[in-house]
Amino acid sequence: MKKIFIWLLAFLFFIPMEAGAEIRSSLQQARLAYICALADMAVYDTDMNDVVRQEMDRLGWRFTDYRNKDARANTVFYSLVNMQAEPGQRETLIVIPGTEKLKDIEVDLRCSKVLFGGTNINEFRQYAEQEKVDKNAPMVHRGFNDYTMTAFFTPRENGKIAADEIQKFLSESNDHLYITGHSLGGAVATLLGARLVAAGADTSKLSIVTFGAPTVGNTAFAEEYGCLLDVSRYTMSGDLVKNALQMLKSGYVQFGTEYKWQKNENSHRFNHSMAGYLDAAIRGYYDESLGGVLTLQQLASYKPEAISEEGMATGPLWNQQFDKGRVYIAPVQMKLPENIQNDSAYMQLAAGDLLMNQFQRIHVDENAVAASNEVDTLFTACQEAEQAGCEYIAQIKISGTMDKANPNLYRIATETSFFTTSGEPLASSMTSTTTKEITPIEAAMYNMARLTGDIQQAQAEGILPK
Numbered sequence: 001m002k003k004i005f006i007w008l009l010a011f012l013f014f015i016p017m018e019a020g021a022e023i024r025s026s027l028q029q030a031r032l033a034y035i036c037a038l039a040d041m042a043v044y045d046t047d048m049n050d051v052v053r054q055e056m057d058r059l060g061w062r063f064t065d066y067r068n069k070d071a072r073a074n075t076v077f078y079s080l081v082n083m084q085a086e087p088g089q090r091e092t093l094i095v096i097p098g099t100e101k102l103k104d105i106e107v108d109l110r111c112s113k114v115l116f117g118g119t120n121i122n123e124f125r126q127y128a129e130q131e132k133v134d135k136n137a138p139m140v141h142r143g144f145n146d147y148t149m150t151a152f153f154t155p156r157e158n159g160k161i162a163a164d165e166i167q168k169f170l171s172e173s174n175d176h177l178y179i180t181g182h183s184l185g186g187a188v189a190t191l192l193g194a195r196l197v198a199a200g201a202d203t204s205k206l207s208i209v210t211f212g213a214p215t216v217g218n219t220a221f222a223e224e225y226g227c228l229l230d231v232s233r234y235t236m237s238g239d240l241v242k243n244a245l246q247m248l249k250s251g252y253v254q255f256g257t258e259y260k261w262q263k264n265e266n267s268h269r270f271n272h273s274m275a276g277y278l279d280a281a282i283r284g285y286y287d288e289s290l291g292g293v294l295t296l297q298q299l300a301s302y303k304p305e306a307i308s309e310e311g312m313a314t315g316p317l318w319n320q321q322f323d324k325g326r327v328y329i330a331p332v333q334m335k336l337p338e339n340i341q342n343d344s345a346y347m348q349l350a351a352g353d354l355l356m357n358q359f360q361r362i363h364v365d366e367n368a369v370a371a372s373n374e375v376d377t378l379f380t381a382c383q384e385a386e387q388a389g390c391e392y393i394a395q396i397k398i399s400g401t402m403d404k405a406n407p408n409l410y411r412i413a414t415e416t417s418f419f420t421t422s423g424e425p426l427a428s429s430m431t432s433t434t435t436k437e438i439t440p441i442e443a444a445m446y447n448m449a450r451l452t453g454d455i456q457q458a459q460a461e462g463i464l465p466k
Helices: 026-042 047-058 102-109 122-130 142-154 160-172 184-198 219-225 241-248 274-289 296-300 338-356 374-387 440-460
Strands: 063-067 074-082 091-096 113-115 137-139 176-182 205-210 231-236 259-261 328-329 332-335 394-401 410-420 425-434
Touching: 026 074, 026 091, 026 176, 026 205, 026 274, 047 241, 063 142, 074 137, 074 142, 091 184, 102 142, 102 184, 113 122, 113 142, 122 142, 137 142, 137 219, 142 160, 142 184, 142 332, 160 176, 160 184, 184 205, 184 231, 205 410, 231 274, 259 274, 274 338, 274 440, 328 338, 328 374, 332 338, 338 394, 338 410, 338 425, 374 394, 374 410, 394 440, 410 440, 425 440
Parallel strands: 091 176, 176 205, 205 231, 231 259, 328 394, 332 394
Antiparallel strands: 063 074, 074 091, 113 137, 394 410, 410 425
């Protein structure tokens, strides 16, 4: 399971995200949530971790990890820079993972408050160490502050301090910086943003995006920094973590723009899981970018360079001029349990999106409908492909079976097949995974991403076009 795993639209990573919540459109906000959710999923220690990074690397993203530890915390964060974008339009992310290690749990449970103040590292520490403080002054969660200070304001083994590097980036670069995190990572992202602002960072270049993040400070802290920071706070129905501190300890207050998501009923994962947040981000992005028209044809309309009409057929079928290398994308064949039928359109989009990104020239017929059996489907696809002047046919089949012991668990299988327009088979492969750790939509994406390795191998051997 260590192959390519990403399902992004080709344009997803190359349209600059507009800074400032007040000027982002709903599509820009959905795209921002999608990219940050992908990044946050990528930093967890799972099979998805490596495969997401492989594809992000292929798309020009530089992925760097930074580690530091002391008696207070054992920290890690990551920077992601889109190196293929033009200077001044690059998107730079700092990604902070949630609770994974025993030391992280200790940080979470350090719930007492410390004074938040100062404009530099020494002052930050001096304020936090004060014992007698005015309760009406800005106060923050001790453990989250410890993690922030260890990760970003304590010298690493090479002597460098992360916050200094970030401040230098913000002062010298025209690029926008997005700090994102899930759970503990979201709390640290918020505190880091506040520390940077207190040290004089340009707030117009800085945005915070959190998923299921607990509260970090009291009312005074929220009032002082809530108006200075661009915070997008994503919460999930039934996720208790976001309000845990308010329930356990008095005086904690959330701030920022809250975006409330509903958990996918087809996911049996805990409501706080990053997989659930990513699933919601995927659905939200496709809904916004496709205007509610959840079809491959609508998706293909965003790839004009791939669906140019050059080479379209004219006249009798036997006298057509074919566009060499053009691939006809057949309707996705779906066979799912009734319980997850409502995810079908997103599963088709996710798999079809990644498939289309493997080829330079494609054709998607908006009127084509999958036939009831494989023979008729292939026959129809051959006819449609010839009519469209294509040289190849690509088919995807997605099926699902319910686990007998656990009705909320499914095995999702994905198969790709390629043919000539005369029906001659060229290549095929199949893989499957369960929804134990991911949602059905993510399972379809993950499977298709694994299969792209076989597609690329067939392309390298000259069996399929690039």
